[in-house]
Amino acid sequence: MAPNRWIMVSVPLACALAVAGMQRGPEAPPSWLVFAMLAPAVAVTALAVQAAVRVGEWAPAAVAAGVMAAAAGLAVQPFTERPILVPALVLAAACYSLASLPMAPVRNGGRRPVLLALVAAPLVVLGAMGGIALLAGSPPMAVRAGIAGYGAGLAFVTALHAIAAFRLLRVPAWWVQAVGVLGLAGGLVFMASGVAVAGPLTAGVALLPGVAIVIEARQRPGLRTYVLGGALGGRLNGRAAKSPARAERALMETLTAYSPDLAAHLQRTAAMAVRLGRELGLEGDRLETLRHAALFHDVGKLFVPVHVLDRHGRPKVRDWEHLHAHPAMGQALIARVPALAATAAAVGDHHERYDGTGYPSGKRGAAIDVLARTLTLADVYDALVSDRAYKAGWPHEDAVKHIREGSGTHFDPAIARVFLAMLARDGEAAEAERRCRDAAA
Ligand SMILES: [Fe+2]
Secondary structure (H helix, E strand, O other): OOHHHHHHHHHHHHHHHHHHHHHHOOOOOOHHHHHHHHHHHHHHHHHHHHHHHHHOOHHHHHHHHHHHHHHHHHHHHHHOOOOOHHHHHHHHHHHHHHHOHHHOOOEOOOEOHHHHHHHHHHHHHHHHHHHHHHHHOOOOHHHHHHHHHHHHHHHHHHHHHHHHHHHHHOOHHHHHHHHHHHHHHHHHHHHHOOOOOHHHHHHHHHOHHHHHHHHHHHHOOOHHHHHHHHHHHHHHHOHHHHOHHHHHHHHHHHHHHHOHHHHHHHHHHHHHHHHHHHHOOOOHHHHHHHHHHHHOOOHHHHHOOHHHHOOOOOOOHHHHHHHHHHHHHHHHHHHOOHHHHHHHHHHHHOOOOOOOOOOOOOOOHHHOOHHHHHHHHHHHHHHHHOOEOOEOOOOHHHHHHHHHHHEOOOEOHHHHHHHHHHHHHHHHHHHHHHHHHHHHO
């Protein structure tokens, strides 16, 4: 589902629940409402836990724990006079904050002290709250209001991080998560003001992050995108987005964590593209832009499932949908990073072909970004000569022949001529070196 559809679904849902909560007033929630909430709560909890276990990452596990806390509070509250749902939802907010920790902007050498303190403190508060609730039966209103307000603040900070990460990378789960924790924040405020029915409604909204995890595990490249993309969003939302060196490091770390093979290919492509760029007379900022474009031309593959990237044999029909989307996804991502935005057109055009038969737009000739026309030679050469999961690397001579034959159809003939001359000189240099070694021996 496209991100804007998520917005259309989740915003009205959260608003309807909030309005319903306001209109009911301070009376006990009807039991049908509690039970209507319980069935989906149990289902979402089970699926979120299953997804978290499958992917073995701590951020989805933290979301699953938050969903469990909200569902447990919802299940137990009808059977006790004690305000158990408030601490349960504050605990859920703490778990969601933990999950969104990688999305928090990194400053001061990579530490996130404020959010960590915000997450750690609820454990103390909840311990105190639990003690009061158990010993005194029901804590004073002021204590409940304080704890609920605290949870609301925590949820609000979490929502801000999820929204900032969503604005950068458009992973729908973060939007759903943001709506869920914002609803949780609002609901906790209602609960503190004594609106009884707000409890089950808030618990219902608080389950949305679990729904996000479940959907992400099924529809998107998988939860690794959720986790790694969240970390990338956090790194790039800080000063890193404006500093080319920091943005480069953040992106490369994320790409390497996602697929070491892909990251290695990008490094080799960049090195070769820079050599070609020098041959073409590029220098200074223009050469650096080419290097960045070559280094991140496949950044959109962060959104391609790992099992598709590493598949043995030819990709399946379903896989092509993911693969064909990666130039546009990469372009959209890199355009949002101010330090690297100049490479966006090249990233988007890197699978266009000179004769107009490429993708995604079928641009031809000079309409294709010139940096894309340049880096594609280094990209294709490296892809051909390298070993991949599904093929052995070609010999250098076969790759040269392929590029010569593609000149004018796949490749810009003028740039291909310079590239082939560079490869020929490399070959001559290697041959001379071999002869020297043989003579010395
Ligand atoms: Fe590509």
